[in-house]
Amino acid sequence: MDERDREIERLRRRVAGLEKTVQIVTRFSGRAERDMLDLFETISETVPVPLLISTESGEQLFHNRQALEIFGFSQADGSAEFKRRNAATVYENPEDRRRLLALLDARGEARGLSARMKKADGSVFPAALHSRRLIYQGRPCLLTVIHDLSELKREEQRRLNLERQIRQTQKMEAIGTLAGGIAHDFNNILAVIFGKLDLAMRSLPEKAPARRHLNDALSAAQRAKSMVGRLLDFCRLREMAPVAFPVAAIAREVGGMIRCLTSSRVRVNVRIEAPDALIMGDPTQIHQILMNLCANADYVLRQRGGAIDIILRTAHMPPADGNAVDPPPNLPPGDYARLTVADNGPGIDPDLLDRIFDPFFTTKGPGEGTGMGLSVVHGIVAGHGGAMTVESAPGQGAAFHCYFPLAATSEPADP
Amino acid sequence: MKIEGDGYCVEHENEEIAIRGKLSLMLEDYAPIETLLEWAVAEADGRLTLDIRNLEYLNSSGIKLLCVNLILEAADAPGLALTIRCSNRFTWQRETVPTFQDLMTDMVIAFE
Structure with a gap:
């Protein structure tokens, strides 16, 4: 070779x-x-976060199980349907996807971009998006991770509500202390005024012209006494001899009275879900509470018409269902009677919610209200060992919930 | 002779080439290592050992490098005995290194 x-x-x-x-x-x-x-x-199906891979034009190339779940598609047969959708359609506002693409162009990644995403049934949830560009199956794509913020937002709202209620409670305590001191001192001054007016009356002849002036002064002093009385109600300083009584009877009675007093355009419904609920306290004051709340509801419905609901049910604290009506934050655990007066009027301006229980705060016109109604209601409820909450939103009516500790009931309290 | 890079080291000394770390360069970036391997084969005096017991990862361009620039070169060198020392710890070595035998039937592949 x-x-x-x-x-x-x-x-x-x-x-x-x-x-x-x-x-x-x-x-x-x-x-x-x-x-x-x-x-x-393995990673994409194991990490507990929804992720999507799509082309810039929106063609979906990959989604994991968690993405199907968060967008409300069935695991069994929703995958193909979801994949057929253009990625832009999962945004409530397609502009959000354009913002995401612009951010990727500018910074190379998106971290925590806020967007509102749309589910299969059309409902919407808040989300934070994290995204980067990558090559997938040989094509330039974007990988997007979606964090559902619904629960976070709900928790945040609950926390804010709780903080607001605690602030409100503290404010009412402070106002109560201040008003109580003033009312007490003012009462002493009034006692002197009444005594001196009486002495002056006695010392004047029957026909003396000055008697008319003294009578006017006496009427003004009576009005002042009445106002001091309401302040004392608010401050829970009036003495009360508590008795056990059924709340249902008072609710029915007030319902009947309000029906007679309101115009025909306002319907009054009484719903008693806890007929045997007994509470300890002063029935007259509970009567006063219901009359005040119903009078307010009637005031907002007088022109437009509507419905006033008086509802009595039981409630357990803390409630088992966290999504139920926001419970008062400062009630000890136990069973309560919950007396609600609700209307379907214009609702309360959110900016005013923190002030509606303040003494002398009113939205009524001059001569139409003293601003003491809700303050007195608040004071009476607190004086009965209970608490109050308000549910309202503009255009959606208002509901005042008064919680009283149950003395006894034959019905188990609702969770 | 020694080449060090990001996460890897290739060293030739006393008729032994040792590669350590993780080696996943682009094809064109293997040029200096190609030269080192070919030089090691050319300089070898009857025997040469490749020690990859601490080579955790090697990409496909690296596999091509070992096949073409070391084993095929060694197969062409008359009377050169090539040994590869491997580790059972790494799956890629267990699955791939035995297939190198097709390139040089008298090569020794030793797993530890």
Whole structure:
């Protein structure tokens, strides 16, 4: 074998070796590719976050199980339907996706971009989006991770409500202390005024012209006494001899009275769900509470018409269902009678909600209200060991819930 | 002779080439290592050992590098005995290194 033959033989061996190398590398690459895909699928199905991979034009190439779940598609047969949708359609406002793309262009990634996402049934949820560009299946794409903020927002709202209620309670306590001191001192001054007016009356002849002036002064002093009385009600300083009584009877009685007093355009409904609920306290004051709340409801419905609901039911603290009506934050655990007066009027301006129980705060016109009605209601409820909450939103009416500790009931309290 | 990069090290000393770490360069970036391997084969005096017991990862371009620039070169070198020392700890070595035998039937592959 000469040099040329040896070179040909060497080249033949090299070509055969290269062919085998191609096979080795191809097998290796195939395994590596399979391993990477397995890794990607395992990670994407294991991490508890929804993720989508889509092209810039919105064609969906990949979504994980969590994405199906968050967008309300069934795991069994919703995958194909979801994949057919353009990625832009999962945004309530398609502009949000354009903002995401602009952010990716500008910064190369998006972190915590706020957007509102749309579910299969059309409902919407708040989300924070995290996104980056990548190459998937040989195409330039974006990977987007969606964090559902619904629960976070609900918790935040609950926390804010609780803080607001605690602030309100503290404010009412402070106002109560202040008003109580003033009322007490004012009462002493009034006692002197009444005494001196009486003495002055006695010392004047029957026909003396000055008697008319003294009578006017006496009337003004009577009005002042009445106002002091309401302040004392608010401050819970009036003495009360508590008795156990059924709240249902008072609710029915007030319902009947309000029906007679309101115009025909206002319906009054009384719903008693806890007919045997007994509470300890002063029935007259509970009567006063219901009359005040119903009078307010009637005031807002007088022109437009509507309905006033008086509802009595029981409630357990803390409530088992966290989504139920926001419970008062400062009530000890136990069973309560919940007396509600609700109307379907214009609702209360959210900016005013924190002030409606303040003494002398009123939205009524001059001469139409003293601003003491809700303050007195608040004071009476607190004086009975209970608490109050208000539910209202503009255009959706208002509901005042008064909670009183149950003395006894034959009905188990609702959770 | 030693080449070090981000997360890897290739060293040739006393007829032994040791590769450590994770090696996943782009094809064109393997040029200096290609030169090192070919030089090691050319300089070898009857035997050469490749020690990859601490090579955790090697990409497909790296596999091609070992096949073409070391094993096929060694197969062409008359009378050169090549040994590869591998580790059972790494799946890629268990699955792929035995297939190198097709390129050089008298090569020794030793797993530890």
